Amino acid sequence: MTLTKNVAIWMEAITQATMHGKLQCVFANDERVINGCFAIYALVADCAAGKIHQFGLLTEDEKFPSLTPLIPSAAWYEREIHDLFGLQPLEHPDLKPLIIHAGMTGDFPMRKDAVTCVCNEYHSPQPNNLPENLFEVPVGPIHAGIIEPGHFRFTQDGEDIVKLDATLFFTHRGIEKTLEGKHFDQAYFSATRICGACTVSHALSYSQAVEQAANCAISSRAKYLRIFVAELERLYNHIGDIGNLCAGCGFAVAVSAGARMKEALLRQNEQLTGSRWLRDYIRPGGVAFDIPDDDLKEVVFAIEDIFEDFCELTELLDDRPAFLNRVESTGVLAKTVAERLGAVGVAARASGIAEDSRTDFPYSGYGELEFDVVCEQAGDAAARMKVRINEVWNSVNILRQIVELISPVGEPLCAIGEIAPYTQAFAWSESARGMNIHWLMFGENNTIFRCFVRSASYANWPIVPYCVSGDIIADFPIVNKSFELCYACIDR
């Protein structure tokens, strides 16, 4: 963990680290009350060493060198810093507003002394001037189906997609700002409500970060209960997503089967934790309440049945040329592109990058479990589906192992003591979409001073537009559903 005022040293350290590691995120923090200036942090994950390094830069003139010309995956993070902190990333290639579409007047909202922040009135963008053979298809933010809001602008040459512009952050709620000044126990409820489908993963990352800052060790039983529900979240997501992918090509039987199994899983979740989405179960300090071993076993039994059903569904998909024809070679993400743009999770693993934070940077007892990282090479929608299918196998296997390994006794929830002001900590978890990082700095009386959330969807969204060029517009639902990224996760 380094913090420097020297720009050259900072750049050099990141350059060195990213040669054999991956830039995870870049974010800013208003540290004027501590260090007299703003700080820019970059997190770089080194899989080989099993470590995530943090590089901090103190910027005295509210400017910092842009990492984007060197590492393209930094582009959106730096635009966000520019929008919300008003810090200037020098030589950034494209600084148009990312978060608040029409830009803002007044103070920059994430600064501590911000008083008036007024969002300019937003008007839908006008059509661009295009050559005669091209036309634009604007879609969203209100879509035809039950989907989250995003504005997609396809530049078309007939049926072929030439270019896709994605405008996101429609559901930007400024959650990171609303957490500031709240006690971490109260802030928890907002932090886990960043996203519904990744709520466990957010709760896990957040809670682990709090515990790390407080130097609090939770019981082994609580750890296993946590990853038990984390795998339940992965299961319902993956099975639901595989069914949903079939909706992109009108395969109604598979859609119904996926939805039916997802419903069965959600009901198991409710039996176990009282919430279909496993909400508010993982808490800073452990879990909300203990679950008897018999209940865990019962859930695993029920899941074995659902799993059998699921295997029949995958057989149905395997030898269906009409279906495979739609998903194979659709939305190809080449390994080189995935590496360069910093893909994570299912998208990375389907493009031949064998990374999984559960094995690369084990947390919460994953290190004691046996499972392989699932990897495919093709990088298309079919490969992403195969990764999900194999991860369902993995998850069921992990649940079986947890039931065997879990220690019968252990305090479910332990108290968290006083955390010194300006303590910082970060933690991660693997959501169904990839690595989810929460970075926290504490203020006085156990309040949150700053919380930065890098969800898996944040890393992968900028990649989606690259994967559709050359496909036809009717393939976009398939490409989009094969990535299955949350809008709420990235928007925050």
Next chain:
Amino acid sequence: MLAIIRRIFKTGIVTEKYSDCQPADRFRGQLRYNDSTACKGCNRCVGICPTKALSKPGCGVLVNYNNCIFCGECARVCPTNTLVHLPKDKLAEFGEHLTDKLRKSILSTLGRSLHIRHLDAGSCNACDFEMTALLNPVYDLQQYGIDFVASPRHADLLMVTGCVTQNLTQALKMTYAATAEPKLVLALGACACGGEVFGQSYAINGGAVDKHLPVDIYVPGCPPRPAAIIQGLLKALGKLR
């Protein structure tokens, strides 16, 4: 093809009536305030509520379900077990805008059918996924004559989720304007009903949907269970006595 048909027959009918989909025992639903037990008046429940859903006017605890995220904190800190979550999920309430006249006009225009347009005004996607669940074979929303449509022009009811964000305010207003009369607005989930889940921020425009549109039905929950959403819709249609 044969494999598919075989599969359909093997699965059989899985559809259930919404009234049969009862919550699990651990589900945190409606709050019960036991007057008989001695409430010490310690106000810990009011203090710990992260979304300001509880208040104490004199004696007793008043729960504003529109704000409640059903996290269970109030029941957890209550020293006398006066406050308990019951596994009851059907909490839909009419808004003050839903007059008998509007209800009659909707019933006479639409009969037994209702078409819904989903409108995400800044949700976390949990409510949206529960809405998707309404269309799965288990809940099979179409059995009640209700369905989702692709355009606000075809819709009778807007189902709004999320606390209204700055970026979605224009879309919210334009969609409402595009929906034909007579129309209903249903606020789904704690963000849309109460708007206190995150509090106020530079990116949130007011929060609750009723700050922008006249809301006819509130379906609280975080997220509401599918059965509770169906109950809300049927209540709006006046099918429930």
